[in-house]
Amino acid sequence: MLRYIAIRTVWIFIVLVSFLSILFITIRLVPEYPPTEEDAKAIYYARQVNDGYMTSYVEDDPAVVASIIDNTYERCSGCAYLQNGDIFRVYVPVPIIQQYTAWLTNIVTEWDWGVSTRISVNTPVYDIFKSRLPVTIRINFLSLLVFMPVGFILGIIAALKKNKLTDNVISLGVMIFISVPNFVVMLFMVMIFGYSLGWLPTQFPAPDVTGMVRYTSLVLPVLGLSFGAIAGLTRLTRAELTEVLTSDFLLLARTKGLTRKQAVIRHALRNSMVPLVPSIIFAFVTLLSGSVIIERIYSIPGMGRVYLDALTPQNFDYNLILALSAFYTFISLFAVLLVDMSYGIVDPRIRMGARK
């Protein structure tokens, strides 16, 4: 088992590093948009040199300087020429592979993911990440706490009352919430509970507010995230439990003299858990991506929102995109490992990585 986990972990890092390498190189090949103001430009290019993406030298040959000024000089592509009195400071990009090694070295040796160039200029990307993570994680965990019990209970009820009115009502609800995009649900909820009825805040308050708003403002985003997940879990629980309820060993349990309650709780529920645990882990990853749009609608200063802001066209914040992409990819890959391991824990019959 340990060996299996080790191999999988190494595999995760291989995939992560290779994907990030591809991402880094492709992003670096896209034209950058340096700031337009002179001061900011100087800082920006100094940063690039510091991070190892460019080299700079001073051009003080009067003939060359004159030719740069009257635009007869043949500029190299991707280079920047900043005038400083009679001299020019020239910034030349280094080859992409060297940029890549510089980037990787910074991360591995100093855990330095670079600084933000747009969202919050010159703030280390890791600091932005740290400040944005808690609110996203809080909302996601709360959603997890809401959707798991609700989804389970609804699924169990639907399975036990199969093809009765309760089941039909639940199934209809499941159909609706699985179909309707979560941002539409969120918009409706903000319109109804936020604006029309005025029960809940219409957007997320600033981090320093105190009082009830701190808690009431969590209700809508958590619900917005949960509905889809509840529907998914209910459907899955219902399907699994229905299958187990009709199986032979449950019939055997009843014939042994167990009550229906005992049979369901001790035999059916446990057996229907096997595919549910992995689905919950995947649901958490989905929640993390799904929260992006909720954060945008509800103005939550979370990770997803900063990711979208960093993706504003013509205004990309490359370092931030890279760091957040790394995070999302890591979480997604790590979830797969967790799922694989959970199979073995939930159902001892499944031994992951065992030889034939």
Place this chain on the structure above:
Amino acid sequence: MADKEKFDNLGPENFEFVQRDEKIYDKRFETKPIGYFKDAMIRFRKNRTNVVATMILLFLILMGIFVPIVTTKNYEELEIQLQNLPPRVPILENLGFMDGTQHLTEQTADINAYDPELGLYYPQGYNPDLIVEGSLENNEIFCTDNNETCVGGQVVVGLSKDHSSLTFSRDGIITFDETQNPQITVEIFEIISDDPNAVLNVNILYNFGSSTATLGEITEAGTYTYDLFEIIDEPSPLYGQISFELLASQQSNTSVSFTNVQVTDDSAESPLVDDTGLAIRAYKLGVANTGTIKRSQGIMVQTSFDYKIYEEVFGDKHVPVFSANDFDQIMIDNADVCTLPEDMDNIIGWEFEEGCPIVRVNGRTEPTEGPDGNFYFSYDLVLDYAIYRGYEEIPYFFFGTNGGGKDFFALVWLGLRTSLFIGLIVALINISIGIVYGAIEGYYGGTVDLLMERFGEIVGRIPFLVWLGLFVIWLGPGLLTLVVLLTVTGWLGVASTTRTQFYRYKGREYVLASRTMGAKDSRLIFRHILPNGIGTIITASVLMIPGVIFAESTISYLGFGIGHGQAFKLFGLFELSGVSIGVLLADGRTALVQRPYLTAFPALIISILMITFNMFGNALRDAFNPSLRGSE
């Protein structure tokens, strides 16, 4: 139920032998055989809910196709005059619901338009005749605005912290006549100061500001009246100016709230000078400017009412500058209803008949010579806006109009069409890629399968957000990004279904038979294995379309997909508009409070579409593969 009871008690008399005397094995079937598709159709029809869902889905699709074609209303050009009209639906409007009235709140009241019967003020800038009867309400709010609508309240004069005195005076010279017994009244609401010795001097400036006399010193709130000629000994009449001086020690917080400053005398009933809130606010601070003057607790009347906005927009409209070319064009287009005067010099003041887009001509500018030598002039006229826009009567915009004055009803269906189109095209691409990929995996198996599976797994494990980032950076927002994003992971599901089907069928005897007869791989794949699995693959793929629409609306909502003003030619055949449901929802987000219908209608339509599409897909799958019923 009835059928069941009928068959409950069957006796021998209910049965008869059919083939006692004759052999029937070479006879034709009297009924038609039930084939695979017919069987599926029977199963499909059995589920009433799904049939209804399918009907609704079909209706939505037909609406999406035909509404943008047959609509007479404008949904393409910007028409600012018609912007933000609320929904108006023929029958519902009689129930007071979606009747095209706009509920306006917090509109500033017009102080001069008071209705004594109702006891209410009318709002500024709205036609009182078009306010729905009985809907007008007034309410008062506190204000600090420096304009006429904000009345009463106090004026707070504050002394700067690093100064010890502040003077401020009233503009305008007042004539004080001793015989009329003039009196100056100052009402002070409160004096706040850290300094107990803070004092407000009431002064009078005269002799053109060269002399000053102090009338009194005020240290606490109250109403103070000064008899001018009792206090100062100056010849009458006196031409004076009221002025105040606030004195307090430095570094103290000192402010005085004025309620009123009045000058009365016996010559008239009403006071000579009556300065409340706003007027005091206009007092001039001294040259040194060592303090501030602010309004506080003024009262403003606001109105809320239902407004017949359609009648406003489509009523007669005064257009001061109307180009002569457009005028001539209207005359040509409506030659039968619009008659011009015999002599064109009489055009000013001319009234057209009923039915002509132009009601009246108010004036005409003198022609000026343009750079090309032609003469240009314009008309000042009144338009009948409904007829001018080509409507016989005031039109019904079922879902209202958006910020650009476009018919939102047509836009929603247009958006639906675009969404469906993209869904269909992306689904086709995904199915094609998925089938080929899955077929190769499933057919060849072994190392090929393993490697391709791992590749698919890696592609599938990269979160959607990261793909989004990558393609937005590479390609920029737009249709291409949208399609690539939807395909990059979309084919995985089809590929795995196809792979399973191939594993199931590739070992069958008929495949083996074909192989022994020398059939090539491509023949085995496409002629023998694929046709057997295609039913499962296709039905599983139908469910992909709503998924794609779902993702499309999300991406477009975030602003990374298509957008307004874009139009796309796909394969040179179809033209796609840049409007999809996601785009409309993104537009509506900015006016969620004021115009919730811009969000509600597209959200409702896409919800119904998704629900019915999923039900249809499930029903189709259940019908074709009854063994899968209930799972997922």
